[in-house]
Amino acid sequence: MSSPEFSIIEEFFASRAGGPNESLVLGIGDDCAVIDVPSDKQIAVSTDTLVENVHFLENSEPELLGHKVLAVNLSDLAAMGASPAWASLAITLPAIDKAWLASFAKGFFELAERYSLQLIGGDTTRGPLSITVNVMGLLPKQQRLMRSGANVGDDIYVSGHIGIAGLGLEKARQGYLNMMDAELCSYLKPNPQVALGRELLNVATSCIDVSDGLSADLSHLLKASGVGASVWDECLPVTESVRQHASKLSDDLWPYSTGDDYELCFTLPSNLNADELSKLHKYDITKIGVIEKEAGLRVEVKNGKIFTLNKGYDHFAS
Template sequence: MPGVADRPGREPGEFELIARYFLRRDEGEATGLVLGPGDDCALLSPSPGQHLAVSVDTSVVDVHFPATAPAWAVGHRALAVALSDLAAMGARARWCTMALAIPRMDEAWIAAFSDGFHALCQDSGVALVGGDVTRGQLSISVTVQGEVPPDKALRRSGGQAGDLLAVTGTLGGGLGGLKAWQAGERDLEHDLLKAYLLPRPRLAAGLALRDLAHCAIDVSDGLLADLGHLCRASGVGAELELEQLPLAVGLEAALGLDAAQRAALTGGDDYELLFSLPASAVDTARQRLAASGDTLIVIGRLSESPGIVGVGDERVAGWQHFPGGSS
């Protein structure tokens, strides 16, 4: 007997789409999920003694990803950038909800999108517990929820003068990958393109930095912009060592050293963790991060003097949707 999708001339409705592509029973069995999708709300039971960390992120076509990007990569990316905020708090990811707006019915695209989204759910231990599908400009809003012990959350406000500044992974790959896409590169095994379209949320790194890092943020708007957020929240300044910036693989070859360093400073979309910690904790942190395949590179220190020094005449701000405003 033919299924709903096989009936000529009939498009599935919103609830059929949700049931077909976004309800996964294996994810619905996650511990702490009392009632999953199918009712008006999901019912969740956080672990005793934990604070709930919640963040939301919206990805819009041709703003955050190209319209012609592979659908499964769009699904991965939409969840990854939201999970990155949990990583920066040192939270363990638990659940997410997702609202998808699509301009027209395209089941092949939706199926591939859901595959990419669910694959990262599985890799990250996250359950999709609700959401919505509607017609409109292609955009995806993902709300993530995680848990963190009350005294373990990594905040932006804990930095101390004298702390070393460090990052996980490499920088500049987000902008480098965007430029590669704009130049016609389509191989998602290309290092820069992978960094841009398939970022890896540093969830394990965030957990490893608990008790060691004094403050943390994820590098989404650019290193300088996000370091500025840390400095303002902590009431400190920063001294950067430009030559220590870990540049993404292939970035210098693609752009040249000066442009590669600028991409690392201001490009954004890297989703690495930027954090401060005392010098005495660096070796322990590096060992913990290595256990999950993450790296730690010291790029400077926090100081008592306000402002960020060590980047020459660099005055280009990081990414802002509304450049005239403040963030």
């Protein structure tokens, strides 16, 4: 095929996209891909866009971008309890740069292959750098994790640590580039909580991923469930360096407003049986609060003072 667009897709993407199998009837190369969904499954679908200078810094390492744009979409599947299955990739880039594309594809496929996710289509266009991924996952019929199921009295949990990626972003902005650094790595190469999400199906009463900041995301969950919550700051899983950063900013609540962690925040019935709870504790999860009837998100800090929070990262803030 003579068109550069087609040779790009063939050279960097179609060759690693994986051939037809029992579910993928037709992969990349025709006007559409065709999927045959197993009769006991339903599909979860999500879309996220990353834009240069907004969601990632100029001259970001393409291999890390390839990872991250898929990771943020997989995080949405994780929050629904779905198993990754297929993705479409729309890349807009200023000009063909084969080294850039090869590196981007490396990062993308390394993560895709970890979950046996197949790339089934996409579009490459010329313009300011941005990347949109549409991801599809499979769920057992009638099962899903939603934001709207939290009940008064449920316990609130988060996975991993909060605020690490925010600290990583600060380091990235300062040009710090050592990927052995846990904070930088957490920001540049987030690890979607797919396995935990699957484990939470039929156990958690509600779930959301922490992408825009814990206070914003938990507030979405509370609103969808028609409830409120109290969170105990001393229980929040934050590292010493995150505490120090917050303290330097004279903003003890900074960890609640910083985004990009891609952890899960979820609620469990307080009477969950010990076996189920111990299964979940194989993952790094922490109880941070409780669902209450009164609307709003209240954070109780050490001295007993209570703050009400509900803001996070705003995509249109200047």
